[in-house]
Amino acid sequence: xxxxxxxxxxxxxxxxxxxxxxxxxxxxxxxxxxxxxxxxxxxxxxxxxxxxxxxxxxxxxxxxxxxxxxxxxxxxxxxxxxxxxxxxxxxxxxxxxxxxxxxxxxxxxxxxx
Amino acid sequence: xxxxxxxxxxxxxxxxxxxxxxxxxxxxxxxxxxxxxxxxxxxxxxxxxxxxxxxxxxxxxxxxxxxxxxxxxxxxxxxxxxxxxxxxxxxxxxxxxxxxxxxxxxxxxxx
Numbered sequence: 469x470x471x472x473x474x475x476x477x478x479x480x481x482x483x484x485x486x487x488x489x490x491x492x493x494x495x496x497x498x499x500x501x502x503x504x505x506x507x508x509x510x511x512x513x514x515x516x517x518x519x520x521x522x523x524x525x526x527x528x529x530x531x532x533x534x535x536x537x538x539x540x541x542x543x544x545x546x547x548x549x550x551x552x553x554x555x556x557x558x559x560x561x562x563x564x565x566x567x568x569x570x571x572x573x574x575x576x577x578x579x580x581x
Numbered sequence: 582x583x584x585x586x587x588x589x590x591x592x593x594x595x596x597x598x599x600x601x602x603x604x605x606x607x608x609x610x611x612x613x614x615x616x617x618x619x620x621x622x623x624x625x626x627x628x629x630x631x632x633x634x635x636x637x638x639x640x641x642x643x644x645x646x647x648x649x650x651x652x653x654x655x656x657x658x659x660x661x662x663x664x665x666x667x668x669x670x671x672x673x674x675x676x677x678x679x680x681x682x683x684x685x686x687x688x689x690x691x692x
Contacts, residue, residue: 470623510684511624511669524679558623567673569614569626570680 471495474559474573482581486547489576493540493561499523500542501560501570502534511558517542518565549580583608585672587683595691600657602686604670611673613646613653614680619666627655657688665690 471494481487493500502514513526517536528534531549536542546553556577560570587604594600604613612631616624628637630646630653637644641664643656653672657664670683 470625508687511682513680513682560624566679567612569629570616570624570671572623572625574623 470571470573472559472561472571472573474557474576476576477574478577478579480579480581481549483549483551485549485580486545487549487578489544489546489557489559489578491542491544491559491561491573493542493559494563494571497561497563497571498540499562499565500536500540501562502528502542502544503558503560505556505558505575507555514544516565523565546578549578551580554578554580583674583681585670585681585683587670587686589686590684591687591689593689593691594660596662597659600660600664600688601654602668602670602688603652603654604672604683605652606672606674606681608651609675610650611675613650613670613672615644615653615655616669616671617666618669618685622666624669660688660690662690664688 473492475490498519500517504512514528515534516524520536531547534544556575558575560572562568585606614629615627618624634648635646641658645654667685667687669685671680
């Protein structure tokens with residue numbers, strides 16, 4: 469158990485819809501990362517937050533947005549969903565913004581039909 | 582842009598054979614991390630290498646960081662079924678400390 473909690477574990481929705489994925493980092497970790505992993509693919513970095521502020525942005529689509537709240541939990545919002553958005557979305561946390569290991573949650577599997 | 586190339590994409594081995602995956606960065610790294618993702622699981626941190634030429638061992642796993650801090654390797658001796666999964670390297674770039682991920686190497690044990 470990494471200490472990172474993601475909900476929901478599975479989500480099935482239709483094209484055009486909007487979903488929100490939630491992540492609670494390990495206790496004390498200020499940095500949260502979001503990654504997308506399509507079937508049997510690598511990890512695509514989406515966005516990083518540190519203590520509520522956006523720290524770095526990767527290949528995140530304009531249809532996607534995220535935020536980190538004062539209690540340090542984070543949400544990833546995916547809108548106008550397309551079939552190609554079907555993937556595993558991982559949240560990871562670390563205690564430092566630029567160094568240290570990442571602790572990953574178990575992921576949220578999104579299926580867009 | 583900055584990237585980390587990881588090869589091979591897949592490696593099929595007989596149980597008991599060795600396995601090696603290589604990562605090569607286009608730029609100097611401040612450190613490199615290795616993660617393992619079991620089938621159906623999430624990436625789990627294995628180790629971080631920081632120093633030029635560093636070699637670290639964890640039981641049957643040997644991790645190396647190149648002298649120029651641009652390449653790294655993970656070698657598994659005498660693979661076991663528990664080693665099955667995808668191994669990712671992730672390097673931190675000196676300039677902005679962002680993690681650049683390799684594409685992963687999937688270790689498959691032949692039946």
